[in-house]
Amino acid sequence: MPGQLNLQFPSPDNLHVILAGSWLLTEGPPSLGDIAQQLQSRSDICRISFDSKAVTQWDSGLLTFLARVYQLAGKHKIDIDPGGLPDGARRMMSLATAVPPREGTGKRGEKPSIIEHIGLKSLSMWRAAPEMLHFLGEVTLSFGRLFRGTAQFRRSDLMLIIEDVGPHALPIVSLISFLVGLIVAYMAAVQLAQFGAQIYIANLVSLGMTREMGALMTGIIMAGRTGAAFAAQLGTMQVNEEIDAFRTLGVNPIDFLVLPRMLALVLMMPLLVLYSGIVGITAGMFVSVTTFDISTFEYYQQTVRSMEWSHIWVGVIKGTVYGMLVAFAGCLRGMQCGRSAQAVGEATTSAVVTSILLIVIAASLLTILFQQLGI
């Protein structure tokens, strides 16, 4: 039998609530029914008492109902006499009312209006810029300490990170570079075939891969692979207070955590870019030889003839800059991470987005710069 309630008035100022049946949460807490109405209409009530002899079973369902009655009574300034309640329920209710609700937490139902929202977002973006500069400054100082030999970090950490960002990235860099080389070769072939000039596939592939695509693709792979990993590692350390532990020990977390990561990427990126160029050119050769009837030797000759050292240097410089940006964005977002699993996810996403954004900006600037310099 689900919970039932009956109201009686032994005296005009006393509301007597008779509870019966089973009061279980699964049956849904019964509504206050007439109680609210009675309290509203009869202002002379100043006491609520209970009779629960006929209650067969109860759990949080009864307690939720009682919490409503207590709240209502509080609003009408009416005394509650819990004497007639089941023993356990009486004790639970006194426990529930022992600590008054925290007032003024400023958390209830305040949704900022759209204009307020835009304002808050703009302000937080405005504040993000100096934070980024501040971090850049700290990293620069840390590099200064590195050159003076006073930066504290473990060489073995550096080696592990180098292993992770360099050799372990080779399979994915190979795959992507090969496919990009293939695409460039095919695209070039379609156009060049109109003039019977397929041999120039070699020029286009070697120039494209060494100067632009190798660096760009490697940079983007690193942003997704390594930048995200850096942000997640540092973010989780932030959650576990590990970074605070470094600070407490007087170890600069920038030196210990950020510096080796930056160094590792700066050291590995040029090599990865060179490697990516070689793989891309090989892919071009593969296409030319198998589909367009150019011999391996011809392709090789044409590639060597078209190559200049400056193309290689430009690609390597670009790649190194991208590497620095990826490490910078990954570490920045990791160090800025909040203290929850949610925040680690946000930091990781933000690291990848920031890295790619910075890479694209840098790519444009560097291309213009090299163009102007005539390199």
Next chain:
Amino acid sequence: MEATAVLHKTDPDDHITVDDLTMAYGDFLIQRDLNFTIRRGDIFIIMGGSGCGKSTLLRHLIGLKAPARGRVLFDGISYWESPPAEQKRIKQGFGMSFQSGALWSSLTLAENIALPLGEYTDLTPADIAEVVSLKLSLVGLAGFEEFYPSEISGGMQKRAALARAMALDPEILFFDEPSAGLDPISSRRLDDLILELRDSLGTTIVVVTHELASIFNIGNNSVFLDPETRTMITSGDPKTLRDESPDPGVRRFLNRGEI
């Protein structure tokens, strides 16, 4: 595996029976030959030195890890020999308060507690909101509904986790180190709350703890695990064990090393 649950003969008052349980991670033995019974309405303490496998035992009891050998019976039904539907039904009677709270960080406290209510009851959102407020006020956190776990202190997270564990009025509540990181007054309040839950709702409670004050204050039954021999030394009322256990290691543990 048989399609229906296997019912073993146990006393109707026996809520959880651990039968010849051996726990291991691969070849690494944690504890072997555990035999004890938790009766309905017991406050059962799992104790022992650091690293003896207390938390692992708890993970076996709540069905997170399968035993290497032996059985865990709930009301005579062997958990690991039951079909998945039966396991799910048994699990619905559990509430667990994890060592570091394990509140879902992307949800507010109210949403954390509302989640099990929304999954397993037919209550309306308005009713759920009231049950949530009640549960939070029971652990002294009334008014904190809209806070995220990262915005409150560690002790408060612990209490909020307890509120979530209590959400469905479970038959069995499990606690992993409930008072670690709480101040003495909060810790005492939590003990009182645990006692109250047992007395009022008849909940069976299983606690992993080293806190001696807590052990004697609330526990009426216990098991003592030994890290060296990798098995249980004894079980029973901790107060009796403190004074009368034939094993000096147990007496030393329960007297803070002073015998």
